[in-house]
Amino acid sequence: MKISLNAIRFVNEHYGSAGNPAPEGVETIVQKIGAQLGAVEETIPYGERFDGVVVVRVMSCAPHPNADRLRVCTIDDGGITPDVKRDENGHVQVVCGAPNVREGLMVAWLPPGSTVPSTRAADPFVMEARELRGVVSNGMLASPKELTIGDSHDGILELDTDAAPGTPFTKAYNLEGDVVIDMENKMFTHRPDCFGQLGIARELEGIQHRPYKSPEWYRSNPEFPGVETDELKLDVRNEIPGLVPRFTAITMSGVAVKPSPVWLQIALSRVGIRPTNNIVDYTNFFMLETGQPLHAYDYDKVVAQDAGATQATIVVRHPREGEKITLLNGKEIKPREQAIMIATNDKLIGVGGVMGGGDTEIDAQTKNIIIESANFDMYSIRRTAMTHGLFTDAVTRFNKGQSPLQTATVLAKIVDEIRTFADGKVASPVIDDNHLPEDMLERNSVYPAVAVTRQFINARLGFDLSADEMAQLLRNVEFEVNVDGDNLTVRAPFWRTDIAIAEDVVEEVGRLYGFDHLPLELPHRSVSPVEPDKFFAFKSRIRDILVRGGANELLTYNFVHGNLLDKVDQNKEKAYRLSNALSPDLQYYRMSLTPSLLDKVHLNLKAGFDQFALFEINKAHNKIHTEDGNLPKEANLISLVYAANDKVVDPASGAAYYEARKYLDYLTERLGISLVYTPFIQEDDLEEKCPVIQPFDLKRAALIHVKDSNILLGMVGEYKDTVKKSLKLPAHTAGFEIGFEELLEAAEKAGKSYQTIPRFPRVTQDISLRVPGTVAYQALHDVVATQLETSKPRNTIAQVSPLDIYQKDAQEAYKQIAFRISIASYERTLTDQEVNRLLDTIAINAKAELGAERV
């Protein structure tokens, strides 16, 4: 919303509403607006752009000797411009190509040394005296476009001022020092009145603790003159009063359609609206004043829409099937089914509250008009605007929910203006199709008066204002306030749509008084300690451990490309899909983290990182698992991917699987959790239970369970060959993905891992066992460990750790596994003999259970 400080001051003084809105200067008022009204996007020194422009009279016009289209003119600038060549009459010669230049015209002159207003922003062009086809032109006469008043460049702007030649343009049109303030629309979402200049003018007074009084015509009951001429009949039929609670209209005849007075053209172009003709410009001007959009139709064109009709009919309805309309912007649309349409008996002539139709537009020939001032449902307007991409000034205002109580008031004002300045005669009684509730009309306020107490307001703001002080703040902006002790009864003026409950009054008082007065006190609280969130704390702990292990935490998007899911063999049907994704890259909610991480491997290798471990702790979603009613379960997952470039991998170091497993063991050991790795065995519902299975190569991956529990953590392993190929992964890539909540559960259950240090020496012995190649390492380890625990002398502490796994080659039927066993007693020194006996027992059992031979 843009406002001009000069315009506000003029209207304030003209109607006796208030005085200068910025008595302490522009900077102060801009700051106050920021603190008490809303963010200022830009302060535009609008008046400045006309510096140097002079009002002059064209004294003579003669043909140019060398150019048919140019004229050589002399102008009277009152003799005020220095350093310019003058003729014997003191006039200045200017060459002009405008078809409308003629003797006696008052025009805007850009003398040498002045800057063309339209060029100021981008590439300032400074005028000089120079020859045009052999004749000297001292500067030039300005077109509306050069002055940034509309975009017409067909001729020069004809001024309508009484000011004497030589008067600065800014003085003639009240632009001296004018500043346009552009405020963010967002905070006026609930303040439709602030989309009118009167609304802002009122607020500027209110926040400076001064009373504002709306112009008489706005405050009082609207009055319309009787029919002054042959009646132009108009019937209005409103078929959708639920969406159009009020439709006010009138006809006028004999209007003179012409360009608007210059002040009006300036008033519109200054805030970004293109001047068209006086009738359309008046509708826009009063919209800018009050926030109430207006629309003018050519009466005769409306009549002509209905075959054989002799009078105009306006029907407010939804579109019928197949109906189309060509809008003022030249576009044809097929309106959405529920749109509010303005129609005649036979045809659509406008999209209500959004944009008029081209067929009934006001043009230079228009004599008779219909003016509409209506109220439309904000939600319907918004949906229509969104459906058809029509974002007009009317939409901006209507979709905030304009007050329906001002339609007739604004209509009366524009009728008065057109009667006075455009020869219009009232040609019908006012039609006010009004479906507002009786009580709303009666109290002339959108909501019933709000009862609130001084204490209620002070308690929410931390202020200590008296009821009278509060009342005064509100009365300054024309609220009606009754004070009875500590009780305030607050009736909002008819243009306010946002004062429904006591909290709304709190906001109003706080804002008008100034939020910069809020007392900065911390709330009091008890000394009871706060428990840090266990999920965040656990994430932190995992992060610390993995980082210590040289891994890099990354974050990747929740949204992935369908191709990525395809590449890792995940079923897209199970993934939530966005209906309005930014691009196909971001279309699906990921179902596990690993694919996102794998997607980051190649780019890092290419960037010169030869080996790394990436990890992420984040959420993934799928359509299988839900929680809390029908919401998708938000599973937190931990994924890690280890990758190494071929050139840094030592072939003797074995499969990448073991690198990934090393990270997982490192992590879980520090959490006191023991894991069980089992080869993958196909189960029907496993993919549902454990959505992280894809993209692992199931022959080279293990399911991970927490030892001695049935908690399934996830998977660790290498990735399928097809995955490696399509994501350009190096051969040596592996990783794991496990459930975060499951890991937390296991960690919470984990016992203490500290063991008392024995005072007696530790005895260490190795045992090497030969087993068939099919026997899993874990199986043999378990036999050894179990036997060790059951057979060791009492009150000892024993450990078994892997020493070596040897198999001559893959075809060899046997492999040899060596363990190191260390044992210490808490009560005595163990003998070698004892330990040897223990190893013998272990070997015997290993043979019995797994056919192991001691070697």
Place this chain on the structure above:
Amino acid sequence: MNYQNQKIADVASVLKEKLEILENKSDILKSVELRSLYAEIPQLPPEERGVFGKEINQLKAELEDLVADAAEVASALPPIDVTAPFDVNTPANKRPKLLDTEAGSKHPLMAELDHILDIFYRMGFNAIESRQIDDDYHMFGALNFPEGHPARDDYDTFMTTEGLIAPAHTSTMQNRVLKKYKEQLEQGDDIRVVIPGRVFRNEDLDARHEHTFYQLEGVYVGKGIHAGNLIATLKTFLQEYYQKEIEVKTQPFYFPFTEPSFEFALSCPFCDKKGCNVCSQSGWIELLGCGMIHPNVLKEAGIDPSEYTGFAWGGGIDRLVMMKHDIEDVRHFESGKLEFLRQFS
């Protein structure tokens, strides 16, 4: 695959047998049998050619699939003993080991979040993480956004085909948090919670805009809580965070779920209001939106707004981190680039 034509069916079974023993599986596609089938087409009566040709093509396609499957099997690695801690025959000095600790790094957003949470814990706040997929009720309905309200336009939300929403603000958790701590509130202990989490906005990426970023929501409800408490709480946090005195200011704003609503700015802690690149020479940094919780939001959670009042705020974490480290491009955060990540060890 069943072939109608007996001749083709015969050739198919012969070729499949052959495939089993072939060294180079793709040779099957060049086999005499297959080529001779093609050669037969011109000899056939015109009306039979179509069906015959189609079946040969089917056979060829089937063989191609079999060859591809075989190639996959051939290139696939053999099974390994996943129960072992290291591979067979791996010498002791070549066994898996972790990368150097120096290479490790925490994501700067997560590290900062830990730091921020630590301050809020000390200030007496609980923490709970925000959801990454939610419904319309929590994102809008419970927050006093009527259906079709223009305020919804300010949140360019992603929607799933089912109508679920990728939350555009952490306020999507407000109703849940209020309900969760309601009982505690009624027993006399104020609700104090911060809600960090990932949020999403449907907007094009550039150096300053991400569609995915992190926010931190704060909620405080109790008896006699006023707007001054809100500003003081934020100011206290920021002074602790920046370890220096700062000034704060507010601008009135509009959010459907707070009344009154503010935009909150702090004096630039990097230049002490002198003007620098971080604050675009203005001396002030607009940081977050906040306000007194709207009575309808409290009511929706079953809390009596005539008895309790509260405040809420929400602000971006990415921006704090960018300012702190002078990070020039917000897109680095989710880029996964080690060149970026390893700078934050």
